[in-house]
Structures are given as structure tokens and as C-alpha cells.
Amino acid sequence: MDHGTVIEATKAVVTLDVALPGIIWGWMITLNMWAKSIGTGVVLVGAFLLYRHKKEAMPNLRWLMPVISFIALNVFLLFTLLDLHQPLRMVNIFFHPHWTSAITVGAWMASLFTGLITLMMVIGLLDAFPDLGRHLGIAKTLRAKSSLYEKVFPFVVFLAFPVTMYTAIIMAEASARELWAAPAELIQMLLAAFMVGSASLILIADKWSAEAKKDLAWILALSVAASFIMYMGEYFFSFKAAEVEATLAYVHSGGSYNLQFWAAMVLGYIIPFFIAIGSLKVENRTMMKFAAVTTLIGLYLAKSTWLEIPQMIPLS
Amino acid sequence: MKLGFLVDLNLCMGCKGCEIACKVENEVPLSSWRLRVKYIDIGTFPDTSRNFTPLRCNHCESAPCERICPVSALHYLDNGIVNVDSSRCIGCAGCMMACPYGAIYMDPESNTADKCTYCAHRIEGGMMPACVVACPVEANIFGDIEDETSHISRYIMEHQGNVQVRKPEKHTDPKHFYVGGGNQTLNPLAHERIEGYGLFNNITHLDTIGDPHHSILDRFIAPIFGGHNDHLKNESFLDMPNDADHGSHKEGGHE
Numbered sequence: 001m002d003h004g005t006v007i008e009a010t011k012a013v014v015t016l017d018v019a020l021p022g023i024i025w026g027w028m029i030t031l032n033m034w035a036k037s038i039g040t041g042v043v044l045v046g047a048f049l050l051y052r053h054k055k056e057a058m059p060n061l062r063w064l065m066p067v068i069s070f071i072a073l074n075v076f077l078l079f080t081l082l083d084l085h086q087p088l089r090m091v092n093i094f095f096h097p098h099w100t101s102a103i104t105v106g107a108w109m110a111s112l113f114t115g116l117i118t119l120m121m122v123i124g125l126l127d128a129f130p131d132l133g134r135h136l137g138i139a140k141t142l143r144a145k146s147s148l149y150e151k152v153f154p155f156v157v158f159l160a161f162p163v164t165m166y167t168a169i170i171m172a173e174a175s176a177r178e179l180w181a182a183p184a185e186l187i188q189m190l191l192a193a194f195m196v197g198s199a200s201l202i203l204i205a206d207k208w209s210a211e212a213k214k215d216l217a218w219i220l221a222l223s224v225a226a227s228f229i230m231y232m233g234e235y236f237f238s239f240k241a242a243e244v245e246a247t248l249a250y251v252h253s254g255g256s257y258n259l260q261f262w263a264a265m266v267l268g269y270i271i272p273f274f275i276a277i278g279s280l281k282v283e284n285r286t287m288m289k290f291a292a293v294t295t296l297i298g299l300y301l302a303k304s305t306w307l308e309i310p311q312m313i314p315l316s
Numbered sequence: 317m318k319l320g321f322l323v324d325l326n327l328c329m330g331c332k333g334c335e336i337a338c339k340v341e342n343e344v345p346l347s348s349w350r351l352r353v354k355y356i357d358i359g360t361f362p363d364t365s366r367n368f369t370p371l372r373c374n375h376c377e378s379a380p381c382e383r384i385c386p387v388s389a390l391h392y393l394d395n396g397i398v399n400v401d402s403s404r405c406i407g408c409a410g411c412m413m414a415c416p417y418g419a420i421y422m423d424p425e426s427n428t429a430d431k432c433t434y435c436a437h438r439i440e441g442g443m444m445p446a447c448v449v450a451c452p453v454e455a456n457i458f459g460d461i462e463d464e465t466s467h468i469s470r471y472i473m474e475h476q477g478n479v480q481v482r483k484p485e486k487h488t489d490p491k492h493f494y495v496g497g498g499n500q501t502l503n504p505l506a507h508e509r510i511e512g513y514g515l516f517n518n519i520t521h522l523d524t525i526g527d528p529h530h531s532i533l534d535r536f537i538a539p540i541f542g543g544h545n546d547h548l549k550n551e552s553f554l555d556m557p558n559d560a561d562h563g564s565h566k567e568g569g570h571e
Contacts, residue, residue, distance in 0.1 A: 012500035013357050013358075015355045017513050019520055019521055020418065020521055021412065021418070021421070022522055024409050024412050025413060082532050084535070085408075085409070085428065085527075086427055086535070087406075087535050088536060088540070089387075089407070090406055092406055093386050096388060097386070098386055098388040101384050101385055101386040103384065103410055104386040170410065173383060174413035175486060175488075176413060176416040176417075314504045314505075314509060316371050316419065
């Protein structure tokens with residue numbers, strides 16, 4: 001025992017116990033959530049843009065949107081698998097599903113979503129690059145059925161909502177961690193998808209119409225503003241649950257998580273908000289791309305902080 | 317039948333006999349605990365007291381671990397025990413994140429979740445859990461809480477007003493009760509953990525969850541081609557080279 005420590009007279013002190021688990025869900029789960037937000041976010045933002053504008057205003061969206069989503073979803077699925085201590089038993093989720101678990105429901109939905117995105121990506125690529133696999137029979141078949149893309153798209157958009165939000169239900173089911181409250185996390189997950197969805201599309205929007213780019217700036221500005229307000233509310237005013245208060249008191253007192261949280265807020269929320277608002281008046285592509293990159297970095301840091309801090313308090 | 321557990325903290329003397337019995341009975345690996353006895357000191361000298369709190373799975377009637385488990389590895393038995401099927405566990409650690417009592421660990425040998433099962437294998441054979449048998453002061457009381465005539469039911473009735481469960485606000489409906497507990501012993505936020513509370517070391521937190529030598533690649537390869545950590549298993553100690561009989565020094569240090 002550190003004899004230099006001053007102990008409050010009324011405080012009880014643990015004098016003998018076992019070592020407790022440290023961080024159980026770490027960077028791989030952070031990466032999992034971050035990548036999933038991109039994978040679903042580009043679909044949600046892309047769908048909104050296609051509803052508002054003609055396809056010609058965003059010429060590369062039809063093939064790049066599913067390509068970005070496909071890559072992000074595979075990163076998400078890969079790290080979901082790698083984080084398991086028995087990854088080969090992942091098949092048990094499909095052969096022995098337990099439907100009260102959001103992990104099960106989410107795995108099924110995410111698998112279906114990834115399958116449909118793969119189909120859209122293949123059709124999108126074949127249509128965008130006529131020479132691609134010209135002599136392959138399957139390519140010819142898919143080109144002949146290229147309208148499948150538009151038929152599947154509404155279902156994909158519909159599915160993107162639960163796929164992006166189910167992790168919030170997993171966090172809610174993790175009832176030991178009171179910081180993760182279901183309604184707040186559901187909205188944060190949705191906002192995160194719009195944040196990084198718009199940020200990812202900003203990076204490929206060079207040849208898009210000015211109106212479409214303005215919409216992207218609006219989506220980025222509004223989603224980071226709403227998410228920032230929620231974080232501030234949760235960070236400063238979560239008084240009602242003892243464990244949440246203890247968790248946040250730990251972060252408020254300083255240390256690496258305090259620095260990480262504020263770095264996330266500045267990079268992911270404050271900088272992109274002001275750049276996006278400024279870009280509505282005078283468009284600056286370089287600054288918007290900078291804002292997109294800081295959003296992507298900031299969201300990762302914010303997710304990492306929020307995932308790890310409730311794991312710091314002892315449960316028993 | 318609904319099996320429940322009660323610990324009378326007024327009787328517990330912190331001998332850790334239950335801990336050891338549990339470790340031996342269930343072959344719980346190093347760095348892992350199904351049952352542990354926590355020592356908590358309250359007050360300032362000379363008005364101090366040392367309190368002992370045995371902590372194990374609460375076998376909740378509304379168990380968050382059972383709900384979050386994606387493959388039903390955690391499941392209810394008919395007698396109310398929350399049991400683990402480690403052959404089905406995928407090692408997602410969802411149950412560790414869900415259990416409000418920190419009662420679940422990732423077994424470093426099998427890399428699957430594990431916890432106290434109230435010694436379900438012994439119950440099936442008509443025996444008491446190992447910790448109950450080992451307790452020298454009968455502080456551990458185990459039985460059917462739906463049977464009004466059982467020892468545990470009568471004990472609960474006799475101590476009405478002094479029977480508590482941990483974290484009732486979580487609505488998990490634990491089937492593990494304490495007599496003689498207080499906020500400072502049962503609420504982990506009500507006592508301070510100061511570095512160095514371990515008996516033989518200063519390790520307060522585990523660096524890894526599960527096998528520390530199990531790389532990401534091993535997680536895929538080991539189940540098919542065999543684990544590299546077989547030397548860690550208890551049985552392997554029997555095969556270790558033993559030069560005791562061949563050494564130049566016999567027991568006692570004399571040739």
C-alpha cells in the first residue's frame with residue numbers, strides 16, 4: 001500500500017482483493033463502430049442527395065458510394081471477428097442464434113446489408129467501367145440486370161438505419177455500464193453516421209454540382225452541431241446515476257481520457273462545424289476536405305473515449 | 317425450484333477457504349476467479365473494522381449476461397442457475413460488459429467466458445457447492461428459496477430487514493443475498509481502491525482479457541491445429557520434467 005496517500009476518515013478502503021479486468025472492449029470495437037458509421041453513413045447521405053438532386057449532379061456517386069460502404073463494412077466485419085476470442089465460432093451466431101441479443105440481431109442485419117451493398121457495388125462498377133469483366137458471363141448477366149441496383153437501393157437505405165444503430169442497443173444491453181443510455185446512444189450513432197457519411201462523400205465530391213456540395217456542408221454542420229450538444233449535455237450534466245457521475249468525475253479530473261475527449265470535440269465537431277458553415281457562403285474545397293478528415297479523426301477519438309471510460313470503474 | 321445463495325457477513329472471517337475450494341473444484345486458472353473474498357477496512361485507528369465480502373455470480377432472475385449472449389452460451393437451468401456452455405461461447409465478452417457485478421471472466425486457457433455456476437455439476441449429483449462445504453463457520457447458505465422450509469428460506473425470514481442484494485437498482489433480481497452487509501461493503505463506489513491492495517504484488521488491473529499469449533492469428537489457427545498454450549493447462553504440470561529424485565540433494569538438504 002502507498003503509505004503516502006491520505007485517506008478520508010469516513011472512507012472505506014479495499015485492503016485485499018484480486019486484480020480487476022482492465023479495458024475489455026478496446027480499440028478494435030472503436031474501429032468497428034467507426035467503420036460501420038462510414039459504411040452506413042455514405043448510404044444514408046447518398047440516398048438523401050439522390051432524393052434532392054439529379055444523378056448527373058453527382059456523377060461518381062452511383063459506384064463510389066457502394067465501394068466506400070463495402071470497404072468500410074468489411075473493416076467493420078473484420079475487426080468484429082478479430083475481437084472475438086473464438087473467432088471461428090462466429091458461425092454459432094447463425095446456427096445457434098439468441099434473439100434477445102442485439103449482437104445476434106445486428107450480426108444478421110449487418111451481414112444482409114453487406115451482401116446487398118456488395119451487389120450494388122458490383123453493378124455500379126460494371127456500369128461505370130464498361131470494359132470491366134467484359135468477357136465474363138456473370139458480368140454480362142449483371143449488366144443486363146443493372147436495374148437491380150435501383151430496386152435494391154430502397155431496402156438498403158431502410159436497413160442502414162438499424163444497422164447503424166444496433167450497436168447502441170448492444171451498449172444499452174451492457175447494463176453494467178450506465179454511461180451508455182439507449183436513447184442518447186441511438187441518436188449519437190445516427191448522427192455519427194451522418195457526420196462521417198457526409199465527410200467521406202466530401203472527399204469524392206470534386207466534380208459534383210455546387211448545390212449538392214452545399215447540401216453536404218449542411219449535413220456535416222448540422223450533424224456535428226447536434227452531436228456536440230449531446231456530448232456536452234452528457235459530459236457536464238449527467239448527475240442522476242451514481243456510476244455515470246463516478247465515470248465522468250474520473251475523466252473531469254484530468255488524465256489521458258480528458259485530453260482525448262477534448263481533442264475529439266475540437267477535431268471532430270468544432271473545426272468541421274465552422275468550416276462547413278463558412279463553406280456555405282464561399283466554397284473552399286481544400287478546407288472542406290480538411291474538415292472531412294478532422295471529422296473522421298475526431299469521431300474515432302470520441303467513440304474511443306466514450307467506449308473506454310465506463311470500463312474504468314470497478315463493478316464489484 | 318429456485319436455487320439461491322446467502323452469505324452471512326457477520327459470520328464470515330475472511331479465511332478464503334471458499335475461494336480455494338472453488339479454484340480447486342472448478343480448476344479456475346491463474347488470474348481468474350469465480351469467487352473471491354474482498355477485504356475492506358472501515359474507519360480510522362483505533363476505531364477500525366475489517367470486513368470480508370465474498371463475491372460471486374448473483375444468478376440473476378433477469379440476467380443481463382444471458383440476455384446479451386448472442387449464442388445462448390449463458391443460459392438458465394430449470395433450477396434457476398445461470399449456467400455457461402463454454403463449447404458454444406464465441407468470446408465476444410458481451411457478458412463481461414453486461415454483468416453489473418463483474419462476476420464473469422475470460423478463461424485464459426479456453427478463451428471463453430466463465431463464471432460461478434453454483435457448482436451446477438455437484439448440484440446435479442446431489443451435493444452442495446464446494447464453497448459451502450469448505451466454509452468453517454457456515455456463513456455460506458445454499459438452497460431452494462421457493463421452498464419455505466429450506467434452511468435458506470428460514471434464514472431469510474429470520475433476518476427480515478437485514479437481507480440485502482447487490483445493486484438492486486439494476487433490476488436484475490439477484491438470487492444471491494447478504495445478511496449483515498452495508499453500503500460500504502456491497503457498493504464498489506463506496507470504498508476506495510488504493511494501489512497495492514494485492515497480497516503478493518501491486519497488480520490492480522489485468523493487462524489482457526483471456527490468454528495474454530493468444531495473438532489474433534492464434535485465435536484462428538489454434539482451434540484447428542491445437543493451441544500453443546497447452547503447457548499452461550493444469551494436466552501439463554504432470555508431464556513436466558521432474559528431477560527431484562535424481563538431484564544430488566535429498567529432502568532436508570543432506571546427501
